[in-house]
Amino acid sequence: MKRFWIKADDNRPKRLFLDLGDLGDLVNPAGPHEQWQDHGLGLLRTILHNNGLMTDIASTRACRTWDEVRKAVRGYDMVLMNVRSYTYPVGLRAARIFKEENPNGIVLTGGMHATVSLDEMLEIEAFDKICQGPGENVIVDLVRDPDAFPRVILGTGAKSMAEWPVMDRELWPKPASRKLKKNFHWPLEPECGWGPPPVATIITSRVCPWQCVFCNENSYIPNMGRRPVEMVIDELNYLDRKYGVGSVVIHDSMFFQNPSWLEEWIEKYPRKARKVWPYWAAGRADTVRQWPDLFEALLKETNWRTISIGFESGSDRVLQLLNKECTEEDNYFAIDLLNKIGDEMEAEGKVAPTFWSNIMLGIPGETPEDAFKSMRMVKYMKRVFPSIAFYAPYPGSALGYQLIAEGKSLMTKDNYHRFPDDEKVKGVDYQFYRDLLAGKYEHEVNKGLSELQRQRKVAFAEALTKA
Ligand code: B12
Numbered sequence: 258m259k260r261f262w263i264k265a266d267d268n269r270p271k272r273l274f275l276d277l278g279d280l281g282d283l284v285n286p287a288g289p290h291e292q293w294q295d296h297g298l299g300l301l302r303t304i305l306h307n308n309g310l311m312t313d314i315a316s317t318r319a320c321r322t323w324d325e326v327r328k329a330v331r332g333y334d335m336v337l338m339n340v341r342s343y344t345y346p347v348g349l350r351a352a353r354i355f356k357e358e359n360p361n362g363i364v365l366t367g368g369m370h371a372t373v374s375l376d377e378m379l380e381i382e383a384f385d386k387i388c389q390g391p392g393e394n395v396i397v398d399l400v401r402d403p404d405a406f407p408r409v410i411l412g413t414g415a416k417s418m419a420e421w422p423v424m425d426r427e428l429w430p431k432p433a434s435r436k437l438k439k440n441f442h443w444p445l446e447p448e449c450g451w452g453p454p455p456v457a458t459i460i461t462s463r464v465c466p467w468q469c470v471f472c473n474e475n476s477y478i479p480n481m482g483r484r485p486v487e488m489v490i491d492e493l494n495y496l497d498r499k500y501g502v503g504s505v506v507i508h509d510s511m512f513f514q515n516p517s518w519l520e521e522w523i524e525k526y527p528r529k530a531r532k533v534w535p536y537w538a539a540g541r542a543d544t545v546r547q548w549p550d551l552f553e554a555l556l557k558e559t560n561w562r563t564i565s566i567g568f569e570s571g572s573d574r575v576l577q578l579l580n581k582e583c584t585e586e587d588n589y590f591a592i593d594l595l596n597k598i599g600d601e602m603e604a605e606g607k608v609a610p611t612f613w614s615n616i617m618l619g620i621p622g623e624t625p626e627d628a629f630k631s632m633r634m635v636k637y638m639k640r641v642f643p644s645i646a647f648y649a650p651y652p653g654s655a656l657g658y659q660l661i662a663e664g665k666s667l668m669t670k671d672n673y674h675r676f677p678d679d680e681k682v683k684g685v686d687y688q689f690y691r692d693l694l695a696g697k698y699e700h701e702v703n704k705g706l707s708e709l710q711r712q713r714k715v716a717f718a719e720a721l722t723k724a
């Protein structure tokens with residue numbers, strides 16, 4: 258059936274891009290990370306608008322109830338959604354509501370979940386079109402004439418992120434309460450403790466080449482050239498002129514890769530950026546050990562202030578189970594190096610860089626001694642924001658697929674988006690982990706630590722993050 262696109266009162270079809278996330282996260286969020294904006298949505302809307310295909314924006318995060326979502330989607334011919342596994346339940350419900358409200362309307366979906374869990378989405382009638390993979394080169398044709406496409410579309414991406422237009426951040430949803438608006442700095446983003454506001458989030462690379470079994474995103478995100486250093490700096494300068502930038506969050510899965518790109522960053526960022534804004538970005542312990550001088554130069558010359566490292570575990574047994582390709586020794590090398598550089602910088606009156614240390618607990622096969630070693634490793638760090646999560650078997654990852662196939666995953670389509678202390682895998686003793694985080698095993702954790710390290714109070718339970 259050919260759809261009827263022309264509206265009586267206006268010549269254009271009414272299109273809505275629906276931003277997905279938990280209800281209320283842009284009204285009264287539970288924490289800072291719920292407020293990050295979606296670069297996929299921002300990029301695709303920018304491309305559409307640059308091509309004259311206008312869309313309105315609504316967000317489930319800006320609604321408090323499903324009734325409000327119902328009102329927000331009412332009267333549209335088309336809705337577009339970026340569906341990730343953790344937003345799948347919300348996307349599913351929103352799509353059904355959209356269909357109830359607009360029986361002739363069309364639902365266009367894409368995003369990570371479409372790529373990694375196609376079967377699940379195919380079962381849902383409300384999803385009219387499902388685009389797998391990158392959408393930047395297909396979105397315009399798809400929105401212009403969806404009927405020309407089959408239900409499942411294989412998206413095509415740019416060869417390099419240099420081809421992406423500068424995203425128009427004013428196309429992002431706005432904070433939806435007076436209280437939140439005050440400190441949000443829209444269309445930049447709010448402070449979350451890593452650097453002064455307003456915060457500019459950017460993405461310079463899309464794929465991490467490693468293959469950790471709980472993640473391995475290079476198995477489902479096609480390779481793509483990194484955004485050139487100059488373009489990144491130009492965009493930050495533009496944002497600073499327009500809105501004023503306080504600090505930067507580089508949302509790359511793996512910032513500390515491609516030494517030649519990083520060398521150019523060291524050379525140009527301090528010279529060409531309007532200000533050497535402090536930033537948050539991610540690395541790996543083994544490459545810190547491989548390129549210590551590069552790491553040190555980034556910290557000292559480019560103001561890499563918060564270093565997110567996926568340590569994941571302090572035990573070689575578990576690191577091997579995860580195919581992390583990092584060892585306990587690599588982890589301790591990176592920690593000693595940052596401890597030393599931090600001391601030096603503080604002695605010079607500068608702000609010392611800090612770890613954002615990602616740790617996973619409850620990995621199938623992990624023993625209590627392995628978990629004590631992870632906690633011990635965190636206490637060994639002098640300056641750290643611990644970010645601890647119970648392992649979550651997401652589809653897309655090798656271990657996730659395996660546990661789902663074995664019927665051991667407790668994450669279902671109704672609860673993909675789990676809360677920090679939820680139970681995610683059958684057979685894992687979560688009570689043990691709750692006790693561990695509550696400090697019940699402090700004696701075991703402290704074994705081998707110096708008196709100073711033992712005294713370090715790490716609020717482990719508060720460090721538990723959504724995963
Ligand atoms: C930045 C980021 C975050 C940020 C911000 C998230 C946000 N609000 O956008 C933060 C730090 C908050 C975050 C948190 C989490 N994240 Co995250 N995150 C990312 C990251 C690194 C980049 C996302 C991004 O912007 N990509 C760039 C844009 C352009 O790509 P995109 O959004 O996918 O959109 C493209 C396509 O999907 C497609 N597309 C999208 N929508 C549509 C719609 C239509 C109609 C069409 C045609 C096409 C299309 O076209 C776009 C352009 O190519 C990705 C990894 C990655 N490299 O993508 C992980 C990733 C999305 N996160 C993931 C996960 C698991 C999480 C967490 C659960 C914990 C964790 N392990 O990190 C939490 C949960 C957050 C929550 N619920 O509160 C997984 C999702 C796995 C899955 N199966 O869905 C990823 C893939 C990382 C991974 N390898 O595990 N994350």
Ligand code: SF4
Nearest residue numbers: 465467469472473510
């Ligand atoms: S966990 Fe980190 S290092 Fe491993 S594949 Fe994912 S992004 Fe890369």
